[in-house]
Amino acid sequence: MMTSGTTTVRPPDESTESAGERDKIAARAIGLTKTYGDGQARVTALDHVDVEFASGRLTAIMGPSGSGKSTLMHCMAALDTPTAGRVIIDGVDITHLKDKALTRLRRDRLGFVFQAYNLIPTLTAHENITLPMDIAGANVESGWFDTVIDTLGIRDRLTHRPDELSGGQQQRVACARALLGRPAIVFADEPTGNLDSRASAEILSFLRASVDDFGQTIVMVTHDPSAASYADRVIFLVDGRIVHDIADPTMPVVLAYIQELDQPRVEV
Amino acid sequence: MRRVTLRGLQGHLVRLLLTAAAVMLGVSFVTGTFVLRDSFDRALTGLVAGSTAGLDVSVRGTRIGGGDGTRAPVSLELVDTLSAVPGVARVTPDLQGVAIIAGSDGNAVRTNGAPGLGFAFADDDPAFKLIAGRGPTHADEVVVETVTLDKAGLGVGDRTRAVIGATTRPVTITGEVEFGVLFGATAVLVDQATAVREFAPDGTVASITIGAQPGVSQGELATAVADVLPDATEAVTGAAVNAEHESAVQQGLGYATTFLLVFAGVALFVGAFIIANTFTMLIGQRARELALLRALGASRNQVLGSVMGEAAVVGVVGSVLGMGLGILVAHGAKAAIRALLGVDIGSDLPVTSATLLISLAVGTLVTMVSAILPARRAARTAPVAAMRADTPIAQKGLRRRGTAGGVLLLVGAGVLGSSVARDDVPWVLAGIGSFVAVIGMLVGAPLFTRPVVRVVAWPFVVVSGVVARLARQNALRVPRRTAATASALMIGLALVAGISVLAQSVKASVTEGVSNELTSDFVLTVSGGVSTVPPTVAEDARTLAQAGSVAAVSLVPVTIGDFSTPAAAVEAGPISENFRISMSEGRLASLKDDHVLVDHSTAATQGWRVGDTLIATVGTLGKHELVIGAIYKDSQAFSSHVIVDRGLYEAAVPLGLRVDREIFITAAPGADQTELRAALLDIVRPYLVVSVQDKDEFAKAEGGAIDNLLNLLYVLLFFSVVIAVLGIVNTLALSVLERTREIGLLRAIGLQRRQLGAMITIEAIATAVFGAVLGTVLGLGLGVALQRGLESQGLNTLGIPWGLIVIMLMASVLVGVLAAVAPAIRSTRLVILGAINRV
């Protein structure tokens, strides 16, 4: 049950993707700023962030704890409203959209994988996967559904409820749900944060495969340099600002940069 | 640990306030009941004292046949004898009868069937006070009590018509008097001569009031008076009369208080469910926190104490709020009583410390007892639970509990069913059976959750798909909780359903019985209350050419041993022409002289047979020999258990007290019904209060008599339903809180606010309807059983109030919607991120 389908899994350190071919922009942030609190207690989680996420790419966001990774992702995923700046998703400026339109946008154009608590406990895996489509009242393409669940290897788990699934299986079900609606972009906040290395590798391979085989766009927050090495690009956040941008990252490069980041801190 | 308790209270303030609200409603019932009782007590004590003002000694007849039989009348001739007794200052015969005036609209002035009383006017009578005009001097003048006059829309100097005793005449209102509390009765006063003529036509009265000369004590006077009294009369002191009235008042109040407290008990019982449920949920949500406390070294008793401390605070707060609400409710009830009965029970309401103490104790105790089980569960939390992630709520034992509930339900139903099937119903056993069945339903309810909620949610699933499916799954998530939430509604509605089946059956039985047994075309009656038809109406009706047969029915109290009943006095001939009375033994024609008829069930329970001779008290006749002439089948149209001959009635009831209860009239062969009706209307018009009903109208009116009582019961049960609604609100709000992250997730992946609101509303509806369905089934079962049990007592037609059941189920949908409003709004206000990030 831990087999990961029939996907071509690319070794993480053999990054051969040519970036120029797919330069269509799936999501973009312009001058994105987010502050919490007032006066003394004021925290600037995001500080005038300009970033673009290209279509058909797997982008990783890294940075120290509290650097604003989750905040960036939430603002870009229409889960949170920025204090200033604009967010454009799939060509739509979402900055001034009302809750109803934002909800529809999330439902129809975005996919989510969270670190934990991804599934509705009362629904079976199958029902969880089709939930956004059911909410929208849309029909599930059965061919695509089969492809997704076979790729994730969860066909024999479809009738189970979340509490009958392992953490890795739950994350795979969450991935299947995120992908089923063919969203413009999938946001994943530490999708492997609670998993062991083997289960992590399976999830990351699957995310990679869905980019390569289905042209899915994915933005993923992670603390794990090996996870970042699955990505086409890694951006580093520190104190709410993008401080570094690595194309086609490999594990040594990422590790080296993280050490470089830590260095001055130790001295201070 | 005190700090933990305080923080616990703080953290769940709203939840606990809602729980306190459930306590509050129950307690308000208790407080209200006691406050009302005390006000009535005070008002009535004042009234009793007022009504015996100027009464130092009362002369009255002794009870005929002893026990609590009727009293013999006292001759007016005694007045002169009594006046001659030394120490007597004043002798007033208590002349009292029927007197009713027509208001400015020409209709009789009456309140809800309360009697229209007539008294004799005397300038020096301390029982009332002349506040305007002067007393009556001859038969065409009356003085009217002030509230009555107000109701009539008339004033001093106006002319109107009045029924005084048996005669109707035009009168002039010469004055206005003030009385104590009349409890809705109207009062008209006439001059002494008229009073004697109309209220004591045979020269007898019920009692004579004697006032003492200054310096003569009541006791001395009573002894002096007793010396001159003939047989079968007695002299009692004013103090003794007061005490008698007082104890009668206390007894009546005791019944009323018990009756109200039963409903307070139901409300508190329902509230207990909600309290237990809320604490269970609060503790479930704090399982990790409690486990952490245990891991840090808190003992079980400390955890238990902390939870019980919370319960105590909730109980006290709820009780105190309940007292306040109860006092408000009592004020409302007072206003309603004044509006409906015209009784003012005093301007301020006495709130005694006993009332407050009882309310506080009851509310706090109920809360703490309800919280004991959840608190013990909390204390048993294993310290290791703190380490575990989300501990799923234990679901085991559901089947076992369901089986136990099912068995109890079946056993209870079996016992109840077999009890009521017996001829001589063992009511205690039937009661135990019902109780066991109710407990079984409560215990087994979680197992019924799945099937019932599935069916209830089905239409929603068809219409709104996944949203309703989510709602259904939520309702089924913790069946115990859903069941406990629904139980509160279940109990309230089971009582409503049971009572209404009984009421409907009474109506159906009466209506059917009356229309089957009654053959007459018209009935002359005074609708509602204790008033009666003057005997002259029957005499007038007999003169009509269109009337073929006129049967007057009067009542006379008959006591045989321990058995006492108002017997119907009729003539055999006319009654057989107006009724279809089926005999089970003997013939109707045997009703003659001292031969009486007895209905079947009475004969059976008393062991009487045709031909038996019984020593009875009939009206004023003591130790009278009666012979059972025949036994008739129990009758609806004829609610009396014993029928005596008219001749015996005339011998037993003084002329002035003879009145008819109903007059049945069958048209002469070939006579026109419309003409007969018109002629009858002409006859009754002067009597103001007598109405003409045809057979159908009469049947309906007889059956409808139960409606007022029914409405009162519904109002009282409404409290329990409100508490049940609070319970649903509480459970929903808590489970929304519990599912915050899940709701955040749903919102993140695209559930609209509206859909979220719909989800919670459907969950609430499913819960409410579930409770309503269980309650209705339970209530129907109990109601039907009760009807079967009472079948031999004449409740032979089962009436199912389908309309009410449909209304109840629809109302439960509304209850669900109402209960969902606050939690739904709350849930849609959840910030998605806050929800997701919550650990």
Ligand SMILES: Nc1ncnc2c1ncn2[C@@H]1O[C@H](COP(=O)(O)OP(=O)(O)OP(=O)(O)O)[C@@H](O)[C@H]1O
């Ligand atoms: N709701 C909030 N109220 C106040 N401050 C907040 C809130 N959410 C985030 N912050 C602050 O904003 C900053 C960025 O938080 P964010 O959650 O984006 O960090 P992160 O990079 O995701 O950290 P981690 O790797 O630990 O998840 C932090 O300093 C945090 O304390």
Ligand SMILES: [Mg+2]
């Ligand atoms: Mg984060």
